Amino acid sequence: MKVVKEVFVCGGKLIKLSHKSISTKTSMNVNVYLPKQYYSQDLPRKERIPTVVFLSGLTCTPDNASEKAFWQFQADKYGFAMVFPDTSPRGDEVASDPEGSWDFGHGAGFYVNATQEPYAQHYMMYDYIHKELPQTLDSHFNKDGVAKLDFQDNVAITGHSMGGFGALSGYLRGYSEKRYKSCSAFAPIVNPSKVPWGQKAFKGYLGDERAQWQAYDPCSLIKNVRRTGDDKILIHIGDADPFLEEHLKPELLLEAVKSTSWQGHVQVKKVHGFDHSYYFISTFVPEHAEFHAKNLGLI
Numbered sequence: 001m002k003v004v005k006e007v008f009v010c011g012g013k014l015i016k017l018s019h020k021s022i023s024t025k026t027s028m029n030v031n032v033y034l035p036k037q038y039y040s041q042d043l044p045r046k047e048r049i050p051t052v053v054f055l056s057g058l059t060c061t062p063d064n065a066s067e068k069a070f071w072q073f074q075a076d077k078y079g080f081a082m083v084f085p086d087t088s089p090r091g092d093e094v095a096s097d098p099e100g101s102w103d104f105g106h107g108a109g110f111y112v113n114a115t116q117e118p119y120a121q122h123y124m125m126y127d128y129i130h131k132e133l134p135q136t137l138d139s140h141f142n143k144d145g146v147a148k149l150d151f152q153d154n155v156a157i158t159g160h161s162m163g164g165f166g167a168l169s170g171y172l173r174g175y176s177e178k179r180y181k182s183c184s185a186f187a188p189i190v191n192p193s194k195v196p197w198g199q200k201a202f203k204g205y206l207g208d209e210r211a212q213w214q215a216y217d218p219c220s221l222i223k224n225v226r227r228t229g230d231d232k233i234l235i236h237i238g239d240a241d242p243f244l245e246e247h248l249k250p251e252l253l254l255e256a257v258k259s260t261s262w263q264g265h266v267q268v269k270k271v272h273g274f275d276h277s278y279y280f281i282s283t284f285v286p287e288h289a290e291f292h293a294k295n296l297g298l299i
């Protein structure tokens with residue numbers, strides 16, 4: 001991993017990194033916020049700092065959330081690190097949307113492993129986000145036998161829109177092995193198989209076989225995942241979100257959990273007047289941060 005830039009922000013630092021990914025066969029950018037606790041001498045040697053992964057939405061790079069979600073204040077408050085990955089492989093050699101639209105291809109990898117050519121060449125975003133990136137960050141930051149940061153065990157996941165879908169999907173697919181301790185989402189695409197953004201992406205990356213789609217669709221996955229302990233999923237969505245009716249449809253997730261172990265444990269908070277932007281996200285980041293801090297054992 002190569003450090004491209006270090007930026008002082010709040011009480012810690014945002015580290016901008018780039019690395020060659022085995023999964024995507026491209027160079028990938030990722031931002032990591034190390035909270036003030038990382039730099040403190042008082043950190044008990046045995047305590048590793050947990051991480052919260054934020055998966056961004058369509059058109060985003062790691063910078064959108066780093067600059068506009070205001071997670072850093074919360075990371076310092078509770079003592080977790082943040083990981084802001086990119087949303088797709090990029091570069092001239094990486095196929096993008098034949099229609100040239102922003103909802104597929106570059107900036108729109110949908111966090112799945114593509115099986116269809118030409119996308120299967122590079123769009124292995126599921127493996128990248130949930131396996132390769134945590135391991136790579138672990139090796140980079142926890143050198144010399146001193147492990148201060150936890151990228152693999154005590155980890156929470158959240159995201160926005162396409163990234164909200166990615167968070168729900170990764171959490172539920174990894175649920176039996178407790179891959180993530182906590183999951184939340186901002187304006188997520190909850191049922192990609194049923195909405196235009198998701199159908200376009202799934203057809204392009206996964207092909208026409210619907211069974212492949214169900215393996216990533218939160219509304220299908222949640223029916224087959226038995227909830228344990230006190231686990232809950234927290235979702236916020238603005239009622240003035242222009243994508244609400246066509247692409248997000250949070251009510252479909254509430255329908256899907258009816259009569260399952262998740263009924264009553266998926267909280268969808270529809271908030272009046274908010275749109276799809278980072279004004280909306282940053283407003284509710286403190287509530288999500290507290291939710292994850294509890295689930296990560298920080299409070």
Ligand SMILES: N[C@@H](CCC(=O)N[C@@H](CS)C(=O)NCC(=O)O)C(=O)O
Nearest residue numbers: 057058059060064102161162277278
């Ligand atoms: N670029 C699209 C909007 C796409 C969009 O709203 N993307 C969301 C995620 S789904 C986002 O986070 N955009 C970047 C930003 O607001 O900084 C348009 O022109 O309508």
